[in-house]
Amino acid sequence: MSKFKDVFVVDDDKVYHFIIKKLLTKNNIDVKPSFYLNGLEAIEEIKGKIKLGISLPDLILLDINMPIMDGWQFLDELKKTNNIVDKNTTIYLVSSSDSISDVNKAKEYQDQIKDFFFKPMTAEDLWKIF
Amino acid sequence: MKTKNHSNLKLLEEKNNFYKKLLFQSPDLIFEFTFTNEGTIFFPFLSKSVITHFDLTPEEKDKPALEILKSKIVPEDFITFMSTIYESKKRLKNWVHEFRAVLPLRGLRWYKGIATVELEDNGDVNFYGKIIDISEYKEQEIRLKLSEERYLFALEASSEGIWDLDVKTKKVFYSSQSMKMLGFVAIDTIDSIEMWSNRVHPDDKRKHLNDILLHFNNVTPYYENEQRVLKKSGEYIWILSRGKIIERDSNNKPLRVIGTHTDISSQKEKEENLLRTLQIVEEQNSRLLNFAHIVSHNLRSHSGNIQMLLNIIDDDNSLENLSENHAYLRSSSNALTQTIDHLKELVEIQTVLVNKKENLNLNEYLAKTLDILADEICKNKVTINNTISKNETLTYNPAYLESILLNFTTNAIRYSHPDREPIISYSITTNKDTKILKITDNGLGINLERHGKKLFGMYKTFHNHKDSRGIGLFITKNQIEAMGGSVSVKSEVGVGTTFNICFNE
Numbered sequence: 129m130s131k132f133k134d135v136f137v138v139d140d141d142k143v144y145h146f147i148i149k150k151l152l153t154k155n156n157i158d159v160k161p162s163f164y165l166n167g168l169e170a171i172e173e174i175k176g177k178i179k180l181g182i183s184l185p186d187l188i189l190l191d192i193n194m195p196i197m198d199g200w201q202f203l204d205e206l207k208k209t210n211n212i213v214d215k216n217t218t219i220y221l222v223s224s225s226d227s228i229s230d231v232n233k234a235k236e237y238q239d240q241i242k243d244f245f246f247k248p249m250t251a252e253d254l255w256k257i258f
Numbered sequence: 259m260k261t262k263n264h265s266n267l268k269l270l271e272e273k274n275n276f277y278k279k280l281l282f283q284s285p286d287l288i289f290e291f292t293f294t295n296e297g298t299i300f301f302p303f304l305s306k307s308v309i310t311h312f313d314l315t316p317e318e319k320d321k322p323a324l325e326i327l328k329s330k331i332v333p334e335d336f337i338t339f340m341s342t343i344y345e346s347k348k349r350l351k352n353w354v355h356e357f358r359a360v361l362p363l364r365g366l367r368w369y370k371g372i373a374t375v376e377l378e379d380n381g382d383v384n385f386y387g388k389i390i391d392i393s394e395y396k397e398q399e400i401r402l403k404l405s406e407e408r409y410l411f412a413l414e415a416s417s418e419g420i421w422d423l424d425v426k427t428k429k430v431f432y433s434s435q436s437m438k439m440l441g442f443v444a445i446d447t448i449d450s451i452e453m454w455s456n457r458v459h460p461d462d463k464r465k466h467l468n469d470i471l472l473h474f475n476n477v478t479p480y481y482e483n484e485q486r487v488l489k490k491s492g493e494y495i496w497i498l499s500r501g502k503i504i505e506r507d508s509n510n511k512p513l514r515v516i517g518t519h520t521d522i523s524s525q526k527e528k529e530e531n532l533l534r535t536l537q538i539v540e541e542q543n544s545r546l547l548n549f550a551h552i553v554s555h556n557l558r559s560h561s562g563n564i565q566m567l568l569n570i571i572d573d574d575n576s577l578e579n580l581s582e583n584h585a586y587l588r589s590s591s592n593a594l595t596q597t598i599d600h601l602k603e604l605v606e607i608q609t610v611l612v613n614k615k616e617n618l619n620l621n622e623y624l625a626k627t628l629d630i631l632a633d634e635i636c637k638n639k640v641t642i643n644n645t646i647s648k649n650e651t652l653t654y655n656p657a658y659l660e661s662i663l664l665n666f667t668t669n670a671i672r673y674s675h676p677d678r679e680p681i682i683s684y685s686i687t688t689n690k691d692t693k694i695l696k697i698t699d700n701g702l703g704i705n706l707e708r709h710g711k712k713l714f715g716m717y718k719t720f721h722n723h724k725d726s727r728g729i730g731l732f733i734t735k736n737q738i739e740a741m742g743g744s745v746s747v748k749s750e751v752g753v754g755t756t757f758n759i760c761f762n763e
Contacts, residue, residue: 224559248562
C-alpha cells in the first residue's frame with residue numbers, strides 16, 4: 129500500500145538504490161521505483177514523458193550531490209519544463225550533506241520541495257513519506 | 259672780474275658746503291674715498307650715518323683709512339675687498355662689491371658698496387659712493403640657497419620627479435627625474451600637458467582626469483592618482499602623481515599647479531603578488547572547506563550505507579540473498595576506503611616535502627607519461643604534437659610533475675570527441691620568471707559558463723564517462739598550487755580544451 133504509484137529515485141549511489149528497494153519491501157510499501165543515477169537521466173525521462181503525454185511521477189526522492197547534473201540543477205530544469213510537474217509531483221530532498229549552504233539553498237526551493245531528509249533513511253522516514 | 263670770480267667761487271664753496279652738510283645728515287651710508295697718486299688712501303668724506311652705523315669712535319675716525327677698513331672688514335674678505343678697489347682704480351671702472359664686516363654691536367653684517375670712480379687732475383682717484391646693508395637680503399638668499407639645496411638633495415634621494423603646470427599656456431615643466439622615469443635623457447624639460455597625458459594607460463585615463471577635476475573643483479585638498487605610464491621603451495611603469503594648486507585667479511580658476519611623480523612600480527608589483535597570494539589562499543581555503551564538507555558527506559553516506567546493509571543482513575540472512583547483500587557491503591566498504599585514500603592523498607599534498615625539488619627534463623617526463631598511456635594512445639589513435647625544446651628543464655617536485663602530466667593527458671584522451679581522432683599539443687612559453695605549459699586538445703570541451711566554478715572541485719564530473727571520478731583535476735590543482743603555481747583553462751564545447759599550467763619554480 130502506498131499513496132504514490134510512480135516513484136523516481138534520483139541518486140548516484142547504487143548501494144542506496146538497493147537499500148531503498150529493501151527498505152520498501154521490508155515495510156510492505158508497494159511501489160517499484162525507477163532509479164536514475166543523476167539529474168540529467170531523470171530530467172530526460174520526464175521530458176520524454178511530457179512529449180509523449182504519459183503521466184509524470186507523483187513522487188521524486190532527489191539527492192543533491194550528483195555528477196553531471198546535481199539536484200539543484202535538476203529542480204531548475206524541472207521548473208523550466210512544465211508546471212504540471214510541480215503541482216502533481218511531490219519532491220523530497222534526500223542527502224548526506226550537512227553543509228549549511230545546502231540547507232539554506234533548500235529554503236530557496238521550498239516551493240518545489242516538500243521536505244529534506246538526511247541519509248541514511250529510516251523506516252520512520254519512509255512512513256512519513258508514503 | 260676778479261671780484262666776480264671770487265664771489266662765484268665763494269658761492270660755489272657755500273653750495274658745496276651745503277650739499278656736504280645735507281649728505282652728512284643723509285640716512286644713507288655715503289662716502290668719498292681717495293686713492294692718492296702716491297698710493298695712500300683716506301676718506302675725505304663720511305656721512306654721519308656711516309660713523310654711527312660702523313660705530314666709529316672719534317679716535318678711530320682719525321686713523322688711516324686702511325686701518326679703519328682692516329678693523330671692520332672680515333679678514334677673509336679684506337684682500338678681495340682691496341683688490342676690487344685697485345682694479346676699479348686701475349681701470350677707472352665703477353666699483354660694486356659685496357663684503358662682510360664685524361661690528362661691535364651689530365655683529366657680522368653683509369654690505370654692498372657702490373661707487374663712481376673719477377680721476378682728478380692731480381692723478382688722485384676718487385670714489386664717490388654708498389654702502390648698503392644687505393644682511394637681511396643675504397640671509398634670505400642663504401636660507402633660500404640652503405633650502406633649495408636641501409630640496410634638491412631630498413628630490414635626488416627620494417628619486418621623485420617634479421612637474422609644474424601653467425594652466426593658461428598648458429605648458430608643463432618636467433624635472434629631470436620625471437624625464438628619467440620615462441626613459442628619456444635626464445634633463446629638465448618644458449613640454450605640453452599631452453606629452454604626459456597621452457602616455458597614461460587607456461584604462462587609467464578616465465580616473466586620472468577625474469582626480470584632476472576633483473581638485474580643480476575644490477572637492478579634494480590635493481590631486482592624487484596612481485597611473486600606468488608608457489615609457490620610451492614601450493613598457494608601462496606605475497607612477498603616483500600628486501599635485502596641488504598654488505595659484506588661482508580672481509575667479510578662483512587655477513593658474514599654476516605643482517606636483518610630484520613617484521615610481522611605485524615595485525610597490526605595485528608587491529601589491530599584486532600579495533593579492534595573487536591572497537587569492538590563492540582564499541581559493542585553497544574555500545576548496546578545503548568544500549573538501550571537508552564532501553569528505554563528511556561521503557564518509558557519512560558510506561558509513562550510513564554500511565549500517566543499513568548490516569541491518570538488512572540481520573533481518574534477512576537467507577542464503578539466496580546473502581551473496582547480493584555481501585556484494586553491496588563490499589562495494590560500500592571499497593567506496594569508504596577510496597574516500598579515505600583520496601583524503602590521504604590530499605593531506606599529503608599539503609604536508610609532503612614540497613621542498614623536494616629537482617632539476618627535471620620536461621621532455622623526459624612527458625615521454626614517461628606517454629609511455630604509461632601507450633595502450634590508450636594507440637587504441638584511441640591519438641596524435642601528439644610536442645614543441646617543447648629537448649633541453650627544457652624545470653625545477654620541480656618529480657612526483658607532482660608526473661601526476662600533473664598524467665592527469666591532463668588522461669583527461670584529454672578520456673574526453674576526446676567521438677567524431678575525430680584526438681590531437682594533444684604540448685608547448686612551453688616563458689613569461690618573466692614563470693614557465694607556462696600549454697596542453698591543448700580537440701576533445702569534447704567543457705561548458706565553462708556552466709561548470710567553470712566547479713571544474714577543479716572535488717567529485718565533480720561533467721561528462722558521462724565510466725572512469726570519471728571527479729578527483730584528478732582537484733588533486734592536480736592542489737599539487738600545482740602547493741608548489742606556488744597556478745592553472746587556468748579555456749574551453750569551447752565541441753571544439754576542445756586548453757589548460758595553461760604556470761610553474762613557479
